[in-house]
Amino acid sequence: MKVSYYPGCSLHATGKEYDQSMKAVSRALNxxxxxxxxxSCCGASSAHSTNFDLSIALSARNLIxxxxxxxxxxxxxxxxxxxxxxxxxxxxxxxxxKAKIEGVVGAKYQGGIAIRNPIDIIFNEIGLDTLAVxxxxxxxxxxxxxxxxxxxxxPPEVCEFENYENPFMLDKxxxxxxxxxxxxxxxxxxxxxxxxxxxxxIVIDMCDKLMSAAKxxxxxxxxxxxxxxxxxxxxxxxxxxxxxxxxxxxLISLAMGLxxxxxxxxxHMFDPQPLMRQLxxx
Amino acid sequence: METFLEEVxxxxxxxxxxACYHCRKCTAGCPTASHMEYNPNKVIKMIQNGQKEKxxxxxxxxxxxxxxxCITRCPNQVDIARMMDVxxxxxxxxxxxxxxxxxxxxxxxxxxGIKRGGRINEPMMxxxxxxxxxxxxxxxxxxxGMFLKGKLSLLSPRTKDMKSVKNIFEKTKSI
Numbered sequence: 001m002k003v004s005y006y007p008g009c010s011l012h013a014t015g016k017e018y019d020q021s022m023k024a025v026s027r028a029l030n031x032x033x034x035x036x037x038x039x040s041c042c043g044a045s046s047a048h049s050t051n052f053d054l055s056i057a058l059s060a061r062n063l064i065x066x067x068x069x070x071x072x073x074x075x076x077x078x079x080x081x082x083x084x085x086x087x088x089x090x091x092x093x094x095x096x097x098k099a100k101i102e103g104v105v106g107a108k109y110q111g112g113i114a115i116r117n118p119i120d121i122i123f124n125e126i127g128l129d130t131l132a133v134x135x136x137x138x139x140x141x142x143x144x145x146x147x148x149x150x151x152x153x154x155p156p157e158v159c160e161f162e163n164y165e166n167p168f169m170l171d172k173x174x175x176x177x178x179x180x181x182x183x184x185x186x187x188x189x190x191x192x193x194x195x196x197x198x199x200x201x202i203v204i205d206m207c208d209k210l211m212s213a214a215k216x217x218x219x220x221x222x223x224x225x226x227x228x229x230x231x232x233x234x235x236x237x238x239x240x241x242x243x244x245x246x247x248x249x250x251l252i253s254l255a256m257g258l259x260x261x262x263x264x265x266x267x268h269m270f271d272p273q274p275l276m277r278q279l280x281x282x
Numbered sequence: 283m284e285t286f287l288e289e290v291x292x293x294x295x296x297x298x299x300x301a302c303y304h305c306r307k308c309t310a311g312c313p314t315a316s317h318m319e320y321n322p323n324k325v326i327k328m329i330q331n332g333q334k335e336k337x338x339x340x341x342x343x344x345x346x347x348x349x350x351x352c353i354t355r356c357p358n359q360v361d362i363a364r365m366m367d368v369x370x371x372x373x374x375x376x377x378x379x380x381x382x383x384x385x386x387x388x389x390x391x392x393x394x395g396i397k398r399g400g401r402i403n404e405p406m407m408x409x410x411x412x413x414x415x416x417x418x419x420x421x422x423x424x425x426x427g428m429f430l431k432g433k434l435s436l437l438s439p440r441t442k443d444m445k446s447v448k449n450i451f452e453k454t455k456s457i
Protein backbone atom coordinates (compact mmCIF):
# COMPACT_ATOMS: atom_id res chain seq x y z
CA MET A 1 0.00 0.00 0.00
CA LYS A 2 0.97 3.64 -0.45
CA VAL A 3 0.45 6.38 2.13
CA SER A 4 1.54 9.95 2.76
CA TYR A 5 4.03 10.29 5.60
CA TYR A 6 4.06 13.11 8.15
CA PRO A 7 7.12 12.68 10.38
CA GLY A 8 6.65 15.84 12.48
CA CYS A 9 9.40 17.67 14.36
CA SER A 10 10.19 15.01 16.98
CA LEU A 11 10.93 12.28 14.45
CA HIS A 12 13.71 14.42 13.02
CA ALA A 13 15.26 15.08 16.43
CA THR A 14 14.75 13.37 19.80
CA GLY A 15 12.56 10.70 18.19
CA LYS A 16 14.85 9.89 15.25
CA GLU A 17 14.88 6.17 16.19
CA TYR A 18 11.14 6.11 15.51
CA ASP A 19 11.59 7.67 12.05
CA GLN A 20 14.43 5.32 11.10
CA SER A 21 12.70 2.15 12.28
CA MET A 22 9.32 3.26 10.88
CA LYS A 23 10.85 3.68 7.43
CA ALA A 24 12.69 0.34 7.60
CA VAL A 25 9.61 -1.56 8.78
CA SER A 26 7.37 0.12 6.21
CA ARG A 27 9.72 -0.84 3.38
CA ALA A 28 9.84 -4.45 4.58
CA LEU A 29 6.04 -4.61 4.87
CA ASN A 30 5.50 -3.05 1.44
CA UNK A 31 4.09 0.20 2.76
CA UNK A 32 5.35 2.93 0.46
CA UNK A 33 5.78 6.29 2.21
CA UNK A 34 5.62 9.64 0.44
CA UNK A 35 6.57 12.52 2.73
CA UNK A 36 4.08 15.39 2.93
CA UNK A 37 5.45 18.31 0.89
CA UNK A 38 6.94 21.17 2.91
CA UNK A 39 5.21 20.20 6.16
CA SER A 40 5.28 22.38 9.27
CA CYS A 41 4.78 21.74 13.00
CA CYS A 42 1.32 20.50 14.09
CA GLY A 43 1.26 23.10 16.90
CA ALA A 44 1.34 20.48 19.68
CA SER A 45 0.22 21.33 23.23
CA SER A 46 1.54 24.87 23.05
CA ALA A 47 -0.84 25.93 20.28
CA HIS A 48 -4.05 24.47 21.72
CA SER A 49 -3.18 25.63 25.24
CA THR A 50 -2.91 29.23 24.13
CA ASN A 51 -4.95 29.80 20.94
CA PHE A 52 -7.67 27.52 19.57
CA ASP A 53 -7.73 28.96 16.03
CA LEU A 54 -3.94 28.72 15.79
CA SER A 55 -4.03 25.05 16.82
CA ILE A 56 -6.58 24.17 14.15
CA ALA A 57 -4.90 26.28 11.45
CA LEU A 58 -1.39 24.85 12.00
CA SER A 59 -2.74 21.30 11.69
CA ALA A 60 -5.01 22.25 8.78
CA ARG A 61 -2.03 23.59 6.82
CA ASN A 62 -0.49 20.11 6.97
CA LEU A 63 -3.71 18.24 6.26
CA ILE A 64 -4.23 20.39 3.17
CA UNK A 65 -0.64 19.70 2.08
CA UNK A 66 -1.20 15.96 2.64
CA UNK A 67 -4.39 16.04 0.57
CA UNK A 68 -2.30 16.91 -2.50
CA UNK A 69 -0.97 13.32 -2.43
CA UNK A 70 -4.56 12.00 -2.43
CA UNK A 71 -3.59 9.15 -0.09
CA UNK A 72 -4.25 8.44 3.57
CA UNK A 73 -1.63 10.05 5.79
CA UNK A 74 0.41 8.02 8.27
CA UNK A 75 1.26 9.99 11.40
CA UNK A 76 3.61 8.05 13.70
CA UNK A 77 3.88 10.72 16.43
CA UNK A 78 0.95 10.32 18.81
CA UNK A 79 0.89 14.07 19.52
CA UNK A 80 0.72 15.07 15.85
CA UNK A 81 -1.86 12.31 15.25
CA UNK A 82 -4.01 13.71 18.04
CA UNK A 83 -3.79 17.30 16.79
CA UNK A 84 -4.63 16.27 13.21
CA UNK A 85 -7.62 14.19 14.33
CA UNK A 86 -8.77 17.09 16.51
CA UNK A 87 -8.50 19.56 13.62
CA UNK A 88 -10.35 17.17 11.31
CA UNK A 89 -13.07 16.74 13.94
CA UNK A 90 -13.66 20.47 14.33
CA UNK A 91 -13.34 21.30 10.63
CA UNK A 92 -15.91 18.66 9.71
CA UNK A 93 -18.33 19.60 12.49
CA UNK A 94 -18.31 23.38 12.14
CA UNK A 95 -18.77 25.02 8.72
CA UNK A 96 -18.13 28.55 10.00
CA UNK A 97 -14.87 27.47 11.61
CA LYS A 98 -13.87 25.67 8.40
CA ALA A 99 -14.43 28.84 6.35
CA LYS A 100 -12.48 30.91 8.87
CA ILE A 101 -9.55 28.48 9.00
CA GLU A 102 -9.42 28.19 5.20
CA GLY A 103 -9.11 31.98 5.15
CA VAL A 104 -6.25 31.81 7.65
CA VAL A 105 -4.38 29.04 5.81
CA GLY A 106 -5.21 30.42 2.36
CA ALA A 107 -6.35 27.08 0.89
CA LYS A 108 -9.37 24.78 0.86
CA TYR A 109 -9.68 21.77 3.17
CA GLN A 110 -11.41 18.81 1.50
CA GLY A 111 -11.40 16.28 4.35
CA GLY A 112 -11.09 13.39 1.91
CA ILE A 113 -8.10 11.54 3.35
CA ALA A 114 -7.91 9.41 6.49
CA ILE A 115 -5.45 10.27 9.28
CA ARG A 116 -3.93 7.03 10.50
CA ASN A 117 -1.36 5.97 13.04
CA PRO A 118 1.02 3.14 12.12
CA ILE A 119 -0.29 0.76 14.81
CA ASP A 120 -3.67 0.80 13.07
CA ILE A 121 -2.10 0.44 9.60
CA ILE A 122 0.13 -2.50 10.52
CA PHE A 123 -2.55 -4.25 12.60
CA ASN A 124 -5.50 -3.71 10.26
CA GLU A 125 -4.00 -3.39 6.77
CA ILE A 126 -0.92 -5.61 6.91
CA GLY A 127 -2.22 -8.00 9.56
CA LEU A 128 -0.48 -9.97 12.27
CA ASP A 129 -0.30 -13.15 10.13
CA THR A 130 1.74 -11.37 7.48
CA LEU A 131 3.91 -9.82 10.17
CA ALA A 132 4.49 -13.15 11.94
CA VAL A 133 5.58 -14.82 8.69
CA UNK A 134 8.33 -12.22 8.28
CA UNK A 135 9.80 -12.77 11.75
CA UNK A 136 13.27 -14.30 11.55
CA UNK A 137 14.37 -13.60 15.11
CA UNK A 138 11.53 -14.04 17.63
CA UNK A 139 12.14 -11.77 20.62
CA UNK A 140 12.36 -14.57 23.17
CA UNK A 141 13.04 -13.36 26.70
CA UNK A 142 11.84 -9.84 26.02
CA UNK A 143 9.02 -9.00 28.41
CA UNK A 144 7.53 -5.65 27.45
CA UNK A 145 4.50 -3.87 28.80
CA UNK A 146 2.81 -1.91 26.05
CA UNK A 147 2.30 1.73 26.82
CA UNK A 148 -0.22 3.61 24.67
CA UNK A 149 -0.33 6.87 26.64
CA UNK A 150 -2.99 9.51 26.02
CA UNK A 151 -2.80 11.02 22.60
CA UNK A 152 -3.50 8.00 20.39
CA UNK A 153 -6.66 7.25 22.31
CA UNK A 154 -8.38 10.29 23.72
CA PRO A 155 -10.90 11.72 23.31
CA PRO A 156 -12.23 8.45 21.85
CA GLU A 157 -14.83 9.99 19.52
CA VAL A 158 -12.04 12.05 17.96
CA CYS A 159 -9.19 9.50 17.89
CA GLU A 160 -11.35 6.50 16.90
CA PHE A 161 -8.81 4.05 18.40
CA GLU A 162 -9.96 0.55 19.45
CA ASN A 163 -10.75 -0.19 23.12
CA TYR A 164 -9.57 3.14 24.45
CA GLU A 165 -9.58 2.06 28.13
CA ASN A 166 -7.84 -1.27 27.49
CA PRO A 167 -6.31 -1.27 24.00
CA PHE A 168 -4.64 -4.45 22.76
CA MET A 169 -3.28 -3.89 19.22
CA LEU A 170 0.26 -3.18 20.40
CA ASP A 171 0.15 -6.12 22.83
CA LYS A 172 -0.90 -8.53 20.07
CA UNK A 173 1.70 -7.12 17.71
CA UNK A 174 4.46 -7.68 20.26
CA UNK A 175 3.14 -11.21 20.81
CA UNK A 176 3.31 -11.84 17.05
CA UNK A 177 7.04 -11.04 17.03
CA UNK A 178 7.76 -13.44 19.88
CA UNK A 179 7.81 -11.16 22.92
CA UNK A 180 6.27 -12.26 26.21
CA UNK A 181 3.95 -9.27 26.71
CA UNK A 182 3.01 -8.52 30.30
CA UNK A 183 -0.40 -7.23 31.22
CA UNK A 184 -0.72 -4.11 33.38
CA UNK A 185 -3.28 -1.49 34.22
CA UNK A 186 -1.24 1.57 33.22
CA UNK A 187 -1.49 1.21 29.42
CA UNK A 188 -3.31 4.48 28.98
CA UNK A 189 -2.01 6.55 31.90
CA UNK A 190 -0.29 9.87 31.18
CA UNK A 191 3.53 10.30 31.29
CA UNK A 192 3.37 14.03 31.95
CA UNK A 193 3.82 15.16 28.36
CA UNK A 194 5.13 18.64 27.78
CA UNK A 195 5.34 19.54 31.48
CA UNK A 196 8.67 17.63 31.50
CA UNK A 197 10.54 20.86 30.81
CA UNK A 198 8.55 23.41 32.77
CA UNK A 199 7.35 21.31 35.72
CA UNK A 200 9.88 18.51 35.88
CA UNK A 201 9.20 17.26 39.42
CA ILE A 202 5.60 16.33 38.55
CA VAL A 203 6.75 14.39 35.49
CA ILE A 204 9.41 12.51 37.46
CA ASP A 205 6.68 11.37 39.87
CA MET A 206 4.46 10.24 37.00
CA CYS A 207 7.25 8.34 35.24
CA ASP A 208 8.38 6.71 38.50
CA LYS A 209 4.85 5.47 39.06
CA LEU A 210 4.71 3.99 35.55
CA MET A 211 8.09 2.30 35.81
CA SER A 212 7.30 0.85 39.24
CA ALA A 213 4.07 -0.57 37.84
CA ALA A 214 5.89 -2.02 34.81
CA LYS A 215 8.39 -3.76 37.09
CA UNK A 216 5.64 -5.04 39.32
CA UNK A 217 3.99 -6.55 36.22
CA UNK A 218 7.20 -8.49 35.56
CA UNK A 219 8.32 -6.44 32.55
CA UNK A 220 11.95 -5.97 31.55
CA UNK A 221 11.19 -3.15 29.10
CA UNK A 222 8.45 -0.78 27.93
CA UNK A 223 7.20 -0.38 24.38
CA UNK A 224 5.66 2.87 23.12
CA UNK A 225 4.39 4.58 19.98
CA UNK A 226 4.87 8.17 21.10
CA UNK A 227 8.05 10.28 21.01
CA UNK A 228 6.90 12.32 24.02
CA UNK A 229 6.29 9.20 26.12
CA UNK A 230 9.64 7.88 24.91
CA UNK A 231 11.52 11.04 25.88
CA UNK A 232 9.92 11.15 29.32
CA UNK A 233 10.21 7.44 30.14
CA UNK A 234 13.74 7.24 28.72
CA UNK A 235 15.05 10.26 30.63
CA UNK A 236 12.86 11.15 33.61
CA UNK A 237 12.45 8.12 35.91
CA UNK A 238 14.61 8.13 39.05
CA UNK A 239 17.72 5.98 38.86
CA UNK A 240 16.95 2.49 40.07
CA UNK A 241 13.53 2.59 38.48
CA UNK A 242 14.64 2.88 34.86
CA UNK A 243 13.85 0.22 32.28
CA UNK A 244 14.78 0.21 28.58
CA UNK A 245 12.07 1.84 26.45
CA UNK A 246 11.55 0.99 22.77
CA UNK A 247 9.47 2.27 19.92
CA UNK A 248 7.35 -0.66 18.76
CA UNK A 249 8.85 -0.30 15.27
CA UNK A 250 12.39 -0.81 16.62
CA LEU A 251 11.33 -4.19 17.99
CA ILE A 252 9.50 -5.19 14.81
CA SER A 253 12.58 -4.22 12.79
CA LEU A 254 14.82 -6.35 15.03
CA ALA A 255 12.47 -9.35 14.87
CA MET A 256 12.32 -9.09 11.08
CA GLY A 257 16.12 -9.06 10.97
CA LEU A 258 16.23 -5.77 9.06
CA UNK A 259 19.70 -4.28 8.50
CA UNK A 260 20.71 -1.62 11.00
CA UNK A 261 18.07 -2.66 13.55
CA UNK A 262 20.47 -2.54 16.48
CA UNK A 263 21.80 0.88 15.46
CA UNK A 264 18.86 2.83 16.86
CA UNK A 265 19.41 1.29 20.31
CA UNK A 266 22.65 3.25 20.56
CA UNK A 267 20.93 6.63 20.74
CA HIS A 268 18.59 5.82 23.62
CA MET A 269 19.46 7.78 26.74
CA PHE A 270 18.95 4.71 28.96
CA ASP A 271 21.00 2.09 27.14
CA PRO A 272 18.93 -0.97 26.17
CA GLN A 273 21.94 -2.81 24.73
CA PRO A 274 22.98 -4.67 27.93
CA LEU A 275 19.50 -6.22 28.16
CA MET A 276 19.46 -7.10 24.46
CA ARG A 277 22.93 -8.66 24.66
CA GLN A 278 21.97 -10.61 27.75
CA LEU A 279 18.95 -11.99 25.85
CA UNK A 280 21.19 -12.66 22.80
CA UNK A 281 18.95 -10.51 20.65
CA UNK A 282 21.84 -8.37 19.36
CA MET B 283 -23.93 41.39 31.21
CA GLU B 284 -22.64 37.93 30.37
CA THR B 285 -21.86 35.77 33.40
CA PHE B 286 -18.51 33.96 33.68
CA LEU B 287 -20.36 30.67 33.15
CA GLU B 288 -21.97 31.95 29.93
CA GLU B 289 -18.65 33.32 28.71
CA VAL B 290 -16.88 29.97 29.24
CA UNK B 291 -19.76 27.94 27.76
CA UNK B 292 -19.74 30.04 24.61
CA UNK B 293 -16.04 29.43 24.10
CA UNK B 294 -16.19 25.69 24.86
CA UNK B 295 -18.72 25.42 22.07
CA UNK B 296 -20.05 22.05 23.24
CA UNK B 297 -21.96 20.59 26.18
CA UNK B 298 -22.63 23.44 28.68
CA UNK B 299 -21.00 23.13 32.09
CA UNK B 300 -24.45 22.98 33.74
CA ALA B 301 -24.64 19.36 32.50
CA CYS B 302 -22.07 18.45 35.19
CA TYR B 303 -23.75 16.68 38.11
CA HIS B 304 -20.54 16.70 40.13
CA CYS B 305 -19.84 12.97 40.25
CA ARG B 306 -16.12 13.88 40.34
CA LYS B 307 -15.11 11.14 37.94
CA CYS B 308 -12.97 13.77 36.16
CA THR B 309 -11.05 14.41 39.34
CA ALA B 310 -10.70 10.74 40.30
CA GLY B 311 -8.94 10.03 36.99
CA CYS B 312 -6.92 13.25 36.69
CA PRO B 313 -3.16 12.51 36.88
CA THR B 314 -2.28 15.99 38.16
CA ALA B 315 -5.27 16.65 40.47
CA SER B 316 -3.10 16.12 43.54
CA HIS B 317 -0.78 18.93 42.40
CA MET B 318 -3.62 21.34 41.61
CA GLU B 319 -4.80 24.23 43.75
CA TYR B 320 -8.43 23.44 42.87
CA ASN B 321 -9.31 20.07 41.38
CA PRO B 322 -11.11 19.92 37.99
CA ASN B 323 -14.54 19.42 39.57
CA LYS B 324 -13.97 22.36 41.91
CA VAL B 325 -13.13 24.54 38.90
CA ILE B 326 -16.50 23.74 37.34
CA LYS B 327 -18.22 24.70 40.59
CA MET B 328 -16.21 27.91 40.80
CA ILE B 329 -17.18 28.84 37.24
CA GLN B 330 -20.83 28.20 38.11
CA ASN B 331 -20.36 30.47 41.13
CA GLY B 332 -18.85 33.20 38.96
CA GLN B 333 -15.44 33.14 40.68
CA LYS B 334 -13.59 34.35 37.61
CA GLU B 335 -10.67 36.06 39.36
CA LYS B 336 -9.77 33.01 41.43
CA UNK B 337 -10.09 30.57 38.53
CA UNK B 338 -8.01 32.56 36.06
CA UNK B 339 -5.35 33.25 38.68
CA UNK B 340 -5.08 29.58 39.71
CA UNK B 341 -2.27 27.14 39.01
CA UNK B 342 -4.81 24.48 38.08
CA UNK B 343 -5.48 25.77 34.58
CA UNK B 344 -1.77 25.56 33.73
CA UNK B 345 -1.16 22.16 35.33
CA UNK B 346 -3.80 20.44 33.19
CA UNK B 347 -1.87 18.13 30.85
CA UNK B 348 -4.67 17.79 28.27
CA UNK B 349 -4.46 14.01 28.67
CA UNK B 350 -8.22 14.03 28.03
CA UNK B 351 -8.97 11.35 30.62
CA CYS B 352 -11.67 13.59 32.15
CA ILE B 353 -13.75 14.03 28.99
CA THR B 354 -13.28 10.36 28.11
CA ARG B 355 -14.87 9.29 31.40
CA CYS B 356 -17.40 12.10 31.96
CA PRO B 357 -20.90 10.56 31.91
CA ASN B 358 -22.28 13.81 30.48
CA GLN B 359 -19.56 14.55 27.91
CA VAL B 360 -18.55 17.78 29.59
CA ASP B 361 -15.31 18.74 27.83
CA ILE B 362 -13.17 19.66 30.81
CA ALA B 363 -9.91 19.53 28.84
CA ARG B 364 -11.34 22.06 26.39
CA MET B 365 -12.58 24.11 29.35
CA MET B 366 -9.00 24.29 30.66
CA ASP B 367 -7.78 25.46 27.23
CA VAL B 368 -10.50 28.15 27.21
CA UNK B 369 -9.52 29.33 30.70
CA UNK B 370 -5.83 29.53 29.79
CA UNK B 371 -6.71 31.51 26.69
CA UNK B 372 -8.91 33.89 28.68
CA UNK B 373 -6.06 34.49 31.14
CA UNK B 374 -3.71 35.30 28.24
CA UNK B 375 -6.20 37.48 26.33
CA UNK B 376 -7.04 39.49 29.42
CA UNK B 377 -3.35 40.10 30.06
CA UNK B 378 -3.40 38.31 33.40
CA UNK B 379 -0.38 36.18 32.66
CA UNK B 380 0.02 32.75 34.20
CA UNK B 381 0.25 31.63 37.81
CA UNK B 382 2.63 28.92 36.55
CA UNK B 383 4.87 31.35 34.69
CA UNK B 384 7.33 28.82 33.31
CA UNK B 385 4.63 26.71 31.72
CA UNK B 386 3.47 29.72 29.70
CA UNK B 387 7.10 30.65 28.93
CA UNK B 388 7.58 27.15 27.56
CA UNK B 389 4.53 27.51 25.30
CA UNK B 390 5.78 30.91 24.13
CA UNK B 391 9.23 29.54 23.33
CA UNK B 392 7.66 26.60 21.47
CA UNK B 393 5.41 28.83 19.36
CA UNK B 394 8.29 31.22 18.67
CA GLY B 395 10.16 28.21 17.34
CA ILE B 396 7.39 27.43 14.86
CA LYS B 397 7.22 31.08 13.83
CA ARG B 398 10.98 31.07 13.23
CA GLY B 399 11.36 27.94 11.14
CA GLY B 400 8.00 26.27 10.65
CA ARG B 401 9.34 23.28 12.56
CA ILE B 402 10.72 22.97 16.08
CA ASN B 403 14.47 23.03 16.48
CA GLU B 404 14.76 21.70 20.02
CA PRO B 405 18.08 23.29 21.09
CA MET B 406 16.97 26.74 19.86
CA MET B 407 13.58 26.37 21.52
CA UNK B 408 15.18 25.24 24.78
CA UNK B 409 17.68 28.11 24.69
CA UNK B 410 14.85 30.61 24.35
CA UNK B 411 12.88 28.93 27.15
CA UNK B 412 15.89 28.97 29.47
CA UNK B 413 16.68 32.60 28.80
CA UNK B 414 13.12 33.85 29.28
CA UNK B 415 12.25 31.63 32.26
CA UNK B 416 15.57 32.08 34.04
CA UNK B 417 15.52 28.32 34.64
CA UNK B 418 19.06 28.07 33.32
CA UNK B 419 20.51 24.96 34.89
CA UNK B 420 17.91 22.19 34.95
CA UNK B 421 18.48 19.46 32.38
CA UNK B 422 21.75 21.03 31.23
CA UNK B 423 23.61 17.87 32.24
CA UNK B 424 21.58 15.88 29.71
CA UNK B 425 22.33 18.11 26.74
CA UNK B 426 25.87 16.91 25.85
CA GLY B 427 24.75 13.27 25.81
CA MET B 428 21.81 14.16 23.62
CA PHE B 429 24.03 16.04 21.16
CA LEU B 430 26.48 13.13 21.04
CA LYS B 431 23.70 10.67 20.35
CA GLY B 432 22.47 12.86 17.51
CA LYS B 433 19.17 13.61 19.23
CA LEU B 434 19.80 17.34 19.16
CA SER B 435 21.07 19.26 16.20
CA LEU B 436 21.51 22.98 15.80
CA LEU B 437 20.69 22.79 12.13
CA SER B 438 17.51 21.07 11.11
CA PRO B 439 15.49 21.47 7.91
CA ARG B 440 12.92 24.25 8.00
CA THR B 441 9.62 24.73 6.26
CA LYS B 442 10.29 26.47 2.93
CA ASP B 443 7.05 28.39 2.59
CA MET B 444 7.49 30.39 5.78
CA LYS B 445 5.13 33.09 4.52
CA SER B 446 2.17 30.75 4.90
CA VAL B 447 3.25 29.85 8.46
CA LYS B 448 3.74 33.49 9.47
CA ASN B 449 0.35 34.35 7.98
CA ILE B 450 -1.30 31.80 10.26
CA PHE B 451 0.24 33.44 13.32
CA GLU B 452 -0.75 36.93 12.17
CA LYS B 453 -4.30 36.07 11.21
CA THR B 454 -5.00 34.15 14.41
CA LYS B 455 -3.43 36.97 16.49
CA SER B 456 -1.28 34.46 18.32
CA ILE B 457 1.17 35.36 21.09
